[in-house]
Amino acid sequence: MNDKSFSSPSIEPFDRLHVYDSLMMNAKRWLMAHEYHRRRQNVHYQSLNQPGIVCGLGVKLIEPPEEAPAQFRDKRWLEIQPGIAIDIEGNPIIVNPSVNRKFRIATAPPTTGTLTVYLVVSFVEPENPERKQDIEVLREWFRFDEKTSPPNEKEIELCRIELQPGVVKLQKPKDVLFPEVNDIDLRYRLLAKARPEAVVNAALMKYSDADDWYNSDMQKLSDRDRENLSYLMRSTSSLYPALQGIAEIGQVSLQNKRAIVDYDLFFLADWQVVNLNEEELHTLSIYLKTGGIILIETPTNNSFLIDNIHKIITDKLDIDLLSWQEMSRYHPLRTQPFLFAIPPNINQQSIEIQSGGGIILVIGNLLSAWGIDDELSLDRNDIRTAQELGINILHFAWCRRQMTQLLQ
Secondary structure, three states: OHHHHOOOOOOOOOOOOOOOOOOOOHHHHHHHHHHHHHHHHHHHHHHEEEEEEEEEEOOEEEOOOOOOOHHHHOOOOOEOOOOOEEEEOOOEEEEEEOOOOEEEEOOOOOOOOOEEEEEEEEOOOOOOOOOOOOOOOOOEEEEEEEEOOOOOOOOOEEEEEEOOOOOOOEEEEOOOOOOOOOOOOEEEEEEEOOOOOOOEEEEEEEEOOOOOOOOOOHHHHHHHHHHHHHHHHHHHHHOOOEEEOOOOOOOEEEOOHHHHOOOOOEEEEHHHOOOOOOOOOHHHHHHHOOOOOOEEOOOOOHHHHHHHHHHEEEEEEEEOOOEEEHHHOOOOOOOOOOOOOOOEEEEEEEEEEEEOOOEEEOOOOOOHHOOOOOOOOOOHHHHHHHHHHHHHHHHHHHHHHEEEEEEH
């Protein structure tokens, strides 16, 4: 399942029908009275829940229906199972057994590479000016669509299929967790659930081809950091459901002062810190003032590098870091949501944490324990402990940014 952040309801007041003796009721006023209750219900759902599938709506391969024209009698036919979903506006989408639920994937295959097709369902508003005015009942409805772009907020994904050049023959996957080309892929279906209290996102530094000192080895290190950050984000929903981490880690150039402010946490490796120029340092200084958190990690065995990082933080960003021992015993990094009296040992190596002014400096290998290491040697307890400390960092980042934004 993928993580996704959904927008909150629009901040608009409600208009309620003023009822008084001798009020003449007509269609417009009747609709207004009912629309008020519908809007309140939708806002309540949007505020506390996320859209998705409630039950059913499975997708299975079928043979072409008998009524299909000869040119469409191929291996592209699906049948959607009955079920219920709720969209971003709180509208129920009910696919009942008596309706036609057969669907043919019509997208042409790509000439090269692969093409992803999305099968989605969406709510259809029954109010239609072209309908006859004397109809007593309007049934809320739905529609199925196939697209080659990801679903928008109002659409609920039922499945996706990756097409390749040649004849399209849809298949049932041999392994539902690892579908292949032309297989029905159900992994990205979102389930309706309670909205988390907080949604936190993170990014790391992006370089351009013009940065001649930046090489393929550094790109590999950056890719590994992004993967480990993504592992941490995925762990939030199971370890601390009130917090949702966005698994897709952004990549931001510090030449773009506006892009970085979209993220709660910005990660820098030690080698990135010592190569920052004046413009990039200025961007980071502005980012800190908006409430963002900068997370820096460096190994324990390079005191010269650690001293250089301290010098940059102190002289260039004008920030003094406090050691873990100097922090308040009630500091969020220590206590929220998981309690840490001292920093943990990861893989029998100590972790040191320093913080101040929106910067968290980790001395040790914390990020590598958020995911699965190359040797598959990390103890499960080490991974869990590292992820719990990581969630404290994410929670701290979200709280600091949220409260800072409320003051601006």
